[in-house]
Amino acid sequence: xxxxxxxxxxxxxxxxxxxxxxxxxxxxxxxxxxxxxxxxxxxxxxxxxxxxxxxxxxxxxxxxxxxxxxxxxxxxxxxxxxxxxxxxxxxxxxxxxxxxxxxxxxxxxxxxxxxxxxxxxxxxxxxxxxxxxxxxxxxxxxxxxxxxxxxxxxxxxxxxxxxxxxxxxxxxxxxxxxxxxxxxxxxxxxxxxxxxxxxxxxxxxxxxxxxxxxxxxxxxxxxxxxxxxxxxxxxxxxxxxxxxxxxxxxxxxxxxxxxxxxxxxxx
Amino acid sequence: xxxxxxxxxxxxxxxxxxxxxxxxxxxxxxxxxxxxxxxxxxxxxxxxxxxxxxxxxxxxxxxxxxxxxxxxxxxxxxxxxxxxxxxxxxxxxxxxxxxxxxxxxxxxxxxxxxxxxxxxxxxxxxxxxxxxxxxxxxxxxxxxxxxxxxxxxxxxxxxxxxxxxxxxxxxxxxxxxxxxxxxxxxxxxxxxxxxxxxxxxxxxxxxxxxxxxxxxxxxxxxxxxxxxxxxxxxxxxxxxxxxxxxxxxxxxxxxxxxxxxxxxxxxxxxxxxxxxxxxxxxxxxxxxxxxxxxxxxxxxxxxxxxxxxxxxxxxxxxxxxxxxxxxxxxxxxxxxxxxxxxxxxxxxxxxxxxxxxxxxxxxxxxxxxxxxxxxxxxxxxxxxxxxxxxxxxxxxxxxxxxxxxxxxxxxxxxxxxxxxxxxxxxxxxxxxxxxxxxxxxxxxxxxxxxxxxxxxxxxxxxxxxxxxxxxxxxxxxxxxxxxxxxxxxxxxxxxxxxxxxxx
Numbered sequence: 001x002x003x004x005x006x007x008x009x010x011x012x013x014x015x016x017x018x019x020x021x022x023x024x025x026x027x028x029x030x031x032x033x034x035x036x037x038x039x040x041x042x043x044x045x046x047x048x049x050x051x052x053x054x055x056x057x058x059x060x061x062x063x064x065x066x067x068x069x070x071x072x073x074x075x076x077x078x079x080x081x082x083x084x085x086x087x088x089x090x091x092x093x094x095x096x097x098x099x100x101x102x103x104x105x106x107x108x109x110x111x112x113x114x115x116x117x118x119x120x121x122x123x124x125x126x127x128x129x130x131x132x133x134x135x136x137x138x139x140x141x142x143x144x145x146x147x148x149x150x151x152x153x154x155x156x157x158x159x160x161x162x163x164x165x166x167x168x169x170x171x172x173x174x175x176x177x178x179x180x181x182x183x184x185x186x187x188x189x190x191x192x193x194x195x196x197x198x199x200x201x202x203x204x205x206x207x208x209x210x211x212x213x214x215x216x217x218x219x220x221x222x223x224x225x226x227x228x229x230x231x232x233x234x235x236x237x238x239x240x241x242x243x244x245x246x247x248x249x250x251x252x253x254x255x256x257x258x259x260x261x262x263x264x265x266x267x
Numbered sequence: 268x269x270x271x272x273x274x275x276x277x278x279x280x281x282x283x284x285x286x287x288x289x290x291x292x293x294x295x296x297x298x299x300x301x302x303x304x305x306x307x308x309x310x311x312x313x314x315x316x317x318x319x320x321x322x323x324x325x326x327x328x329x330x331x332x333x334x335x336x337x338x339x340x341x342x343x344x345x346x347x348x349x350x351x352x353x354x355x356x357x358x359x360x361x362x363x364x365x366x367x368x369x370x371x372x373x374x375x376x377x378x379x380x381x382x383x384x385x386x387x388x389x390x391x392x393x394x395x396x397x398x399x400x401x402x403x404x405x406x407x408x409x410x411x412x413x414x415x416x417x418x419x420x421x422x423x424x425x426x427x428x429x430x431x432x433x434x435x436x437x438x439x440x441x442x443x444x445x446x447x448x449x450x451x452x453x454x455x456x457x458x459x460x461x462x463x464x465x466x467x468x469x470x471x472x473x474x475x476x477x478x479x480x481x482x483x484x485x486x487x488x489x490x491x492x493x494x495x496x497x498x499x500x501x502x503x504x505x506x507x508x509x510x511x512x513x514x515x516x517x518x519x520x521x522x523x524x525x526x527x528x529x530x531x532x533x534x535x536x537x538x539x540x541x542x543x544x545x546x547x548x549x550x551x552x553x554x555x556x557x558x559x560x561x562x563x564x565x566x567x568x569x570x571x572x573x574x575x576x577x578x579x580x581x582x583x584x585x586x587x588x589x590x591x592x593x594x595x596x597x598x599x600x601x602x603x604x605x606x607x608x609x610x611x612x613x614x615x616x617x618x619x620x621x622x623x624x625x626x627x628x629x630x631x632x633x634x635x636x637x638x639x640x641x642x643x644x645x646x647x648x649x650x651x652x653x654x655x656x657x658x659x660x661x662x663x664x665x666x667x668x669x670x671x672x673x674x675x676x677x678x679x680x681x682x683x684x685x686x687x688x689x690x691x692x693x694x695x696x697x698x699x700x701x702x703x704x705x706x707x708x709x710x711x712x713x714x715x716x717x718x719x720x721x722x723x724x725x726x727x728x729x730x731x732x733x734x735x736x737x738x739x740x741x742x743x744x745x746x747x748x749x750x751x752x753x754x755x756x757x758x759x760x761x762x763x764x765x766x767x768x769x770x
Contacts (some may be wrong), residue, residue, distance in 0.1 A: 157357035164346040165353045165372035180363040
């Protein structure tokens, strides 16, 4: 009994340690106080109101979402194609290909960001929308590969051959047979990409056009420059981002857990 | 098999080889398939049967050789352009489609020529897709063939293995292929289900009248269903024939051992239609040269038990196993063992007589009379062959020669010869090879890849890893397949011949 209480308590302590700062932020997003630690003016949704009335922030929010969706969509196409390529390449080539495709995942993001900056300045595309989009794709694509490959491995690889055998061209077989079977992996890859792109700061900071801001860069600059006018509103924004991220994460996890109907029993 | 006219061949495999990463899965294979027949590729796993099937389907392209379909070269044609459909081992049904859509998949892609008449009264043909109604009818008919009427809306995962198998067959035959390829389609089913499906497939073949090419490792399945069996081993054809001819007249010991139960003995021809094995001269129907060493096959059901004094052979029962319909009785005859199948039982320890009718004795040319290798002599006057190095007596190369202190060979005429790197032909008898667990003891190392019991001894093949050199030998001791062993050969048992005269 004591053991059980202790283990629960330990779990709670660990969770508290992880979530306390965010919890604090969420709580203080409901007060208009300028300084965290002072609860002024009681509970209010003023900050949220300010947030949505602030045209600049709204523009930035729109920028961020648009960028995230575009980067995620392109990364998903690229990553899925890459995963399929790795899966169907010869066994000797597949291993190194897979390993190389995952290096960006473990590589320090700052290294990726600086490399991108160097690359784009050398081809005179530094700090353009193009460099920003490509930067985010570099960030997201490996994760798409990572989420699609296991689905391909679960798939009965004979189904592609069966489709060809029944008269489908390779393209038809890909779209009618392979993609539907790995769709859940493609979707989680897409959602993962959206979340990665939404909250990315480093790559964005190194590749964005000068007059363009995403939430991350805006918040960072606002805090750094101490322009206090909008900082309390950013608490609300941060809280919202957190809630959205949690929601996306939950959707991904629930999708993964749900036993897919129509799935064949494997050996 | 009777010689057939060229136009009856639907598939012709001409000198086809397939090499995967330097290992040959199929080696220089040639045979043909007659239109409308049920042909089975039979062999142990890794014999190349599935690769051959995949090349006919178009999933693998031969490394060399040609595949002809009704006389047309289809070697490089992609699978979707071939009038061939496949039933896969693990069914490969599309899990995201229901049964109807699975079966209709091929039909929905298909285009057929339709002839129209325009206002001017001219006729013209257009390739167009099948109508929904046509597809509907065909799917229903296919489902009826496999006894799954009313399953259209079911999802794949709700079906049992046997039902999925039927859907896979329906999905293939609905396209009315010229040839149906079946890759061990019954492998995943339980025994009873398998027996039922065997008969059903046979019936389907009769009704549909299309060519079936079937792959299996189950010899009983092959015997039950096929018109023709192609027995394969190590990417090569061992024998092609009807089930009866393959069972009754196996071409070699491998086929005899693989198809059905058999007693295999080493024998010697002692006269015209007379063979000696188990210390008795038997009359037989096959004619071979006198004194030729041969392999003798006797099927267990052909051994007739008699009273001890009336039999050609006399033996003591050492084992009896009840097999349902019959008993399997093992008798010790001298140094050999004879397996007998009979509905009557005997007790262990009984002395029995055994008779074998002349036509029950099948005689085969001995596959391996000796091991022959290309080798060369080293500086140390040892010989290298078959991925190994062995001590040998190089003086046997030149009659009357001897070695001097420096290791040079002095011929009978007093000529001094340096034998280093001399190419030689090495011959080692089947009795002259020993194997050992100790890897350092012998001259070469490899795995046991085959063993065949031959009455009083086993015949083994040890294959080395590097160049896949085979050592074939007989031994009374029992080893296991895949054992890693080293090969020992005594110097006096290595017979050397010069490949060409040394300068």
